[in-house]
Amino acid sequence: MSRDIAVLGAGMHPWGKWGRNFVEYGLAAARAALADAGLTWPDVQYVAGADTIRNGYPGFVSGATFAQALGWNGARVSSCYAACASGAQAISTARAQILAGLCDVALVVGADAAPKGFFKPVGGDRPDDPDWLRFRLLGATNPIYFALYARRRMAIHGATLDDFAAVKVKNARHGLANPNARYRKEVTLEDVRESAVVADPLRLLDICATSDGGAALVLTSMDFARKHGIADPVRLSGLSTVTPTFPKTVVDLPDFATDSALAVPEPERPFRASLAHAAYEEAGIGPDELSLAEVYDLSTALELDWYEDIGLCEVGGAEELLRSGATALGGRVPVNPSGGLASFGEAIPAQAIAQVCELTWQLRGQAEGRQVEGARAGIAVNQGLFGHGSAMIAVR
Amino acid sequence: MTTTAKKRLPAVEGWFTTESGDVRLLGTRCSSCGTPYFPRNELACRNPHCTGPKDGSELAEHALSARGRIWSYADSRYKPPAPYVSPDPFVPYTVAAVELDAEKMVVLGQVAPGHTVDDLEVGMEVELTEGVLYEDDEAEYTVWMWRPVQ
Numbered sequence: 001m002s003r004d005i006a007v008l009g010a011g012m013h014p015w016g017k018w019g020r021n022f023v024e025y026g027l028a029a030a031r032a033a034l035a036d037a038g039l040t041w042p043d044v045q046y047v048a049g050a051d052t053i054r055n056g057y058p059g060f061v062s063g064a065t066f067a068q069a070l071g072w073n074g075a076r077v078s079s080c081y082a083a084c085a086s087g088a089q090a091i092s093t094a095r096a097q098i099l100a101g102l103c104d105v106a107l108v109v110g111a112d113a114a115p116k117g118f119f120k121p122v123g124g125d126r127p128d129d130p131d132w133l134r135f136r137l138l139g140a141t142n143p144i145y146f147a148l149y150a151r152r153r154m155a156i157h158g159a160t161l162d163d164f165a166a167v168k169v170k171n172a173r174h175g176l177a178n179p180n181a182r183y184r185k186e187v188t189l190e191d192v193r194e195s196a197v198v199a200d201p202l203r204l205l206d207i208c209a210t211s212d213g214g215a216a217l218v219l220t221s222m223d224f225a226r227k228h229g230i231a232d233p234v235r236l237s238g239l240s241t242v243t244p245t246f247p248k249t250v251v252d253l254p255d256f257a258t259d260s261a262l263a264v265p266e267p268e269r270p271f272r273a274s275l276a277h278a279a280y281e282e283a284g285i286g287p288d289e290l291s292l293a294e295v296y297d298l299s300t301a302l303e304l305d306w307y308e309d310i311g312l313c314e315v316g317g318a319e320e321l322l323r324s325g326a327t328a329l330g331g332r333v334p335v336n337p338s339g340g341l342a343s344f345g346e347a348i349p350a351q352a353i354a355q356v357c358e359l360t361w362q363l364r365g366q367a368e369g370r371q372v373e374g375a376r377a378g379i380a381v382n383q384g385l386f387g388h389g390s391a392m393i394a395v396r
Numbered sequence: 397m398t399t400t401a402k403k404r405l406p407a408v409e410g411w412f413t414t415e416s417g418d419v420r421l422l423g424t425r426c427s428s429c430g431t432p433y434f435p436r437n438e439l440a441c442r443n444p445h446c447t448g449p450k451d452g453s454e455l456a457e458h459a460l461s462a463r464g465r466i467w468s469y470a471d472s473r474y475k476p477p478a479p480y481v482s483p484d485p486f487v488p489y490t491v492a493a494v495e496l497d498a499e500k501m502v503v504l505g506q507v508a509p510g511h512t513v514d515d516l517e518v519g520m521e522v523e524l525t526e527g528v529l530y531e532d533d534e535a536e537y538t539v540w541m542w543r544p545v546q
Contacts, residue, residue, distance in 0.1 A: 263430050
């Protein structure tokens with residue numbers, strides 16, 4: 001039995017630092033997605049909200065918040081939080097409802113209004129919360145963890161600072177024509193080299209910013225899409241949100257230590273690779289069939305890790321792949337044709353949804369100025385951190 | 397500033413010991429499958445294949461190796477947000493992820509002041525020491541820190 005669902009509509013509110021309420025971004029994205037699908041709000045039977053934890057109570061119950069903003073229509077609702085994978089989790093929830101036959105039309109919405117500077121733990125003195133403790137006892141900000149991965153890559157695989165900078169240059173170029181990207185400006189190797197070191201070896205331009213933004217999708221059953229007159233919709237054919245397998249041997253936010261591999265050997269695939277693997281299994285395709293990938297470039301160096309995790313190359317081959325131009329627009333398998341987090345900055349609950357918006361536009365041939373020619377299949381992967389993550393595969 | 401020596405207090409209770417002059421990280425270890433944990437896990441062994449009782453009774457206090465090799469390292473050039481307690485002006489600090497051979501795990505820690513990223517390398521042998529994380533009028537608050545083996 002096919003597990004495909006149709007992506008009928010995609011919509012976004014442009015990323016930026018707009019300084020307005022997150023509900024406004026979500027509402028704009030939801031309306032854009034509905035219009036794109038040729039549907040109206042009363043057609044929606046299920047709303048899945050991806051939560052934001054930095055905007056008070058409305059953010060914790062985002063599904064209802066967006067449903068209220070659109071005008072209560074009696075749709076069933078869910079709200080979920082899964083760190084950076086919240087958007088994927090909301091898509092997963094909607095997909096399950098559709099595949100179970102409980103609804104035909106679902107709307108998924110995520111939006112955020114992000115604070116300036118480093119992400120910090122939610123307020124209050126909480127000495128039994130590892131997220132509070134990592135700041136208190138280590139000063140281990142998010143960039144510190146990203147920098148640990150980057151330095152490790154340099155030592156083990158020979159990555160250079162210029163490789164990291166080249167990822168930024170590539171993604172900035174990709175994002176130039178994307179109307180939803182926050183940064184639409186060419187960046188040179190020199191610009192990256194001259195930007196301040198934040199967490200050695202990473203510089204300011206190696207690390208993604210935090211942004212305001214909103215993204216939404218209208219998902220339907222394949223039957224509904226056909227009846228609606230769309231014979232060949234973009235299909236979501238694989239979606240994985242697997243947890244790590246014990247022992248998790250790469251230190252992840254907010255950990256002080258990895259699991260021990262003393263009693264049980266390391267799993268065959270580390271966490272990020274296992275996310276992609278499960279999605280490939282579900283979709284019944286492999287990395288060779290990809291036309292493009294949207295990967296979570298929280299840092300430039302992490303994009304290189306992803307090349308290996310999603311099987312674009314062998315472990316240790318990412319630098320070579322990048323240098324060959326294969327992952328740039330016009331190359332064999334462009335990575336982050338949207339411009340990635342490098343051009344967007346992260347709007348946490350909206351980001352994984354935005355990745356699927358990009359896959360949708362690419363597969364329809366509507367990604368003006370950044371179109372991957374003849375795109376047939378794409379993967380979007382996300383490291384949610386804290387044990388969450390996602391991989392989604394869309395095909396046409 | 398007072399001129400008399402301040403009290404030294406651990407910034408966190410029960411995570412490390414400095415008894416007998418040796419700094420050791422205090423975690424727990426499963427008596428059933430042997431899996432060590434840091435920070436201490438007293439709830440239940442998290443190895444899904446472990447056949448122990450998993451009610452916490454299998455977990456006993458365990459001092460981890462005091463030496464390891466650097467898995468990776470990084471520094472912080474900007475003042476992090478609270479609850480990090482930063483001196484004024486801010487002083488950059490270095491963090492190392494250290495692989496413990498015997499435990500087959502990687503443990504994070506700040507690197508003792510005076511050592512920057514330029515002094516470190518992946519694979520370098522380091523050892524534990526105790527260092528001051530922050531201070532107030534009453535006391536200096538300390539944590540475990542890594543330093544190159546001397």
